[in-house]
Amino acid sequence: MFDFERWTELGQSLSQHKxxxxxxxxxxxxxxxxxxxxxxMGKGLERGTMALFQDTALNSVWIGGGKTSQSYKGLTSxxxxxxxxxxxxxxxxxxxxxxxxxxxxxxxxxxxxYGKNSGAFQINGISAANAEIQKLxxxxxxxxxxxxxxxxxxxxxxxxxxxxxxxxxxxxxVGKTIxxxxxxxxxxxxYNKALGEQSPNRVYIPYATLxxxxxxxxxxxxxxxxxxxxxNWTDIKPEAVRLLSRRHRFDPNDSSVLEIYDISNDVKKVxxxxxxxxxxxxxxxxxxxxxxxxxxxxxxxxxxxxxxREFGIRKAIGASSADILFMVLHETLVVTLAAGYVGLIAGxxxxxxxxxxxxxxxxxxHPQVDLSIAVSALGILMLSxxxxxxxxxxxxxxxxxxxxxRHE
Numbered sequence: 501m502f503d504f505e506r507w508t509e510l511g512q513s514l515s516q517h518k519x520x521x522x523x524x525x526x527x528x529x530x531x532x533x534x535x536x537x538x539x540x541m542g543k544g545l546e547r548g549t550m551a552l553f554q555d556t557a558l559n560s561v562w563i564g565g566g567k568t569s570q571s572y573k574g575l576t577s578x579x580x581x582x583x584x585x586x587x588x589x590x591x592x593x594x595x596x597x598x599x600x601x602x603x604x605x606x607x608x609x610x611x612x613x614y615g616k617n618s619g620a621f622q623i624n625g626i627s628a629a630n631a632e633i634q635k636l637x638x639x640x641x642x643x644x645x646x647x648x649x650x651x652x653x654x655x656x657x658x659x660x661x662x663x664x665x666x667x668x669x670x671x672x673x674v675g676k677t678i679x680x681x682x683x684x685x686x687x688x689x690x691y692n693k694a695l696g697e698q699s700p701n702r703v704y705i706p707y708a709t710l711x712x713x714x715x716x717x718x719x720x721x722x723x724x725x726x727x728x729x730x731x732n733w734t735d736i737k738p739e740a741v742r743l744l745s746r747r748h749r750f751d752p753n754d755s756s757v758l759e760i761y762d763i764s765n766d767v768k769k770v771x772x773x774x775x776x777x778x779x780x781x782x783x784x785x786x787x788x789x790x791x792x793x794x795x796x797x798x799x800x801x802x803x804x805x806x807x808x809r810e811f812g813i814r815k816a817i818g819a820s821s822a823d824i825l826f827m828v829l830h831e832t833l834v835v836t837l838a839a840g841y842v843g844l845i846a847g848x849x850x851x852x853x854x855x856x857x858x859x860x861x862x863x864x865x866h867p868q869v870d871l872s873i874a875v876s877a878l879g880i881l882m883l884s885x886x887x888x889x890x891x892x893x894x895x896x897x898x899x900x901x902x903x904x905x906r907h908e
Contacts, residue, residue, distance in 0.1 A: 521835065524799045527792035528836055528881075529843035535785030535877055536847030536869055542781045544855075544867030546774045551865055555694060556724075557633045558767050559598070561733050563591070563723045563740075564759040572751045581748050581757050584718045585707075588627075590743055591723060596731035601630030602707050602720040610714075612703065614666040614678045621662055622702045623680065625710030633724040634694065636704065641674040641689025644706055648688075652708040656680070657689040659700030683713055733762045786880065793884040796836055797891060832889025833882070840881040844874060 565581045585602055592600035602625070609620035626634065628646040636643065636657060648655050656678065658666075667673045676687050685705065692700050711718070727733050737760070738752075745752040848869050855867050 520799055524792075524795050525835055525839035525842075527795040528789070528839040529792070529846070531785075531789030531792035531843065532840045532877055532881055533843035533847040534788045535782075535880075536844055536873065537850060538781040538785045539778075539873050540847065540851035540867045540869045541864075542774075542778050543870065544864050545777065547867075548861065548863045548865035549770055549774065552863075553763065553767060553770075555635055555637065556763060557635065557726050558763060559727045559729075560633050560763050561725050561727065562761040562763070563725070564721065566757050566759050568750050568754055569756040570751050570754045572749060572754070575749060579750070581750055582719045583723055583744075583748075585720060586718065587744060587747065588720065588723050590747065591725055591740055594736055594740060594743075596728050596736045598726040598728040599629045599632065600723060600725035601627035601633060603627075603630050603634070603722045603724060604707060604710060604715070604719065605702075605721045606710070606714060610680050610703075612662070612666060612678055612680050614676065617666045617668070619662065619665045621659070623710065623714065624702050624704050625707035626704055627707045630707075630724050631704075633726055636689070636691040637693035639690045639692050640672060641687070643689065644704065649706045649708050652712050653706060654683060654685045654709055654713070655688045655705065656685040657691055657704040658687055659694075659702050660690060660692040661699055661701040662703065663690050680713075727764070733764065789877075789880065789884060792839075793836065793887070796832060797887075797889070799835075829886065829889045833886070836881060836884065836889075840878070844877060844881075848874065 563583065565583045568575070568577050568579045568581065571577050588600050588602045591597060604625040606623045606625075609622055611618055611620050613619075626644060628644055628649050631643040631645075638657070639660060641657065644655065644657065647653070658673070658678070663669055663673050666678060667676065670676070673687050673690060677684050678687060679685070680703065685703075691704075694700065694702070707720075727736065741752050741758065744758065745754075748757075750757045851867050851869050860866070
């Protein structure tokens with residue numbers, strides 16, 4: 501039940517020391533403001549860093565050929581080992597491998613034209629499985645699918661730079677026909693970002709089409725595969741290397757033959773780093789908040805000492821220890837929660853403003869304060885307020901009416 505008289509007394513008590521109350525409230529407000537801001541910025545840092553992996557599946561492994569550094573069964577070292585399309589089927593059949601697909605990048609640039617515009621760009625042949633693994637960031641259109649691959653369709657996904665050069669940055673180039681050499685290809689998509697590319701200036705076509713039109717050799721530049729849930733590449737790798745070494749005749753212990761990149765290793769490192777940064781931010785923010793709450797406790801100790809005579813009179817005329825305890829804790833919680841609410845709103849508002857202004861970089865994107873963070877911050881604040889007010893309240897309860905009346 502709302503006690504108007506109690507709230508009036510509280511207002512009078514706080515108004516008697518406006519500067520002290522204001523400085524105490526500022527300390528608490530600044531503490532929770534910093535806590536929310538640090539956690540919000542940490543979320544932006546986490547999103548920005550993890551966005552570096554958005555162009556490929558997080559459980560993917562990339563395998564490419566290299567050169568032998570050891571002789572093997574009469575074969576000299578220094579041989580070039582090129583992976584082939586049959587290796588894709590071989591690796592895809594391994595237990596723990598979810599899917600596998602080839603990618604083949606042609607070394608030379610091919611002249612491409614649309615109308616009177618032309619330019620030379622590289623061609624990359626991929627399969628439908630590879631399209632799911634590599635995840636081109638499409639501005640419009642669709643990915644290469646199994647039907648495109650099975651029917652060796654002459655379809656292409658072009659880079660945004662190619663769209664700019666050939667089509668003068670048409671808003672919707674999907675469905676248009678470009679010529680690669682003398683062969684017409686239908687544009688099915690435009691991408692602006694791809695794994696391993698500094699600029700979106702390649703053309704992606706089905707691997708089967710690439711072999712049919714440009715290069716019939718069964719070689720592939722890379723094999724991309726994904727590892728099934730519950731498995732890891734460390735366990736699969738020995739068997740994969742053994743099968744490839746037997747097929748291409750190289751020593752399975754020769755580490756220079758295959759270039760293998762397991763993206764999950766980098767993901768784990770980044771996640772570990774982000775967890776450490778998050779914990780550090782929580783410690784710093786919570787420490788700042790605790791400093792503010794210590795200020796509340798010190799202020800209430802001074803307040804209790806100044807009101808010792810008042811507490812003694814209240815106890816002399818019948819006030820219980822619980823009444824005195826509640827009075828001090830009530831004042832502490834009001835100052836703490838009111839100041840904390842202001843700091844919380846300010847912190848959330850600043851994070852939201854930064855997000856809306858689009859302040860981003862390669863490692864920072866879309867900062868946000870999660871609801872769980874706000875609730876946790878309020879919970880920490882309430883607990884801190886109770887702890888901050890307990891010692892002064894206990895001291896007030898212990899005031900003896902006779903000793904208090906003698907207090908000056």
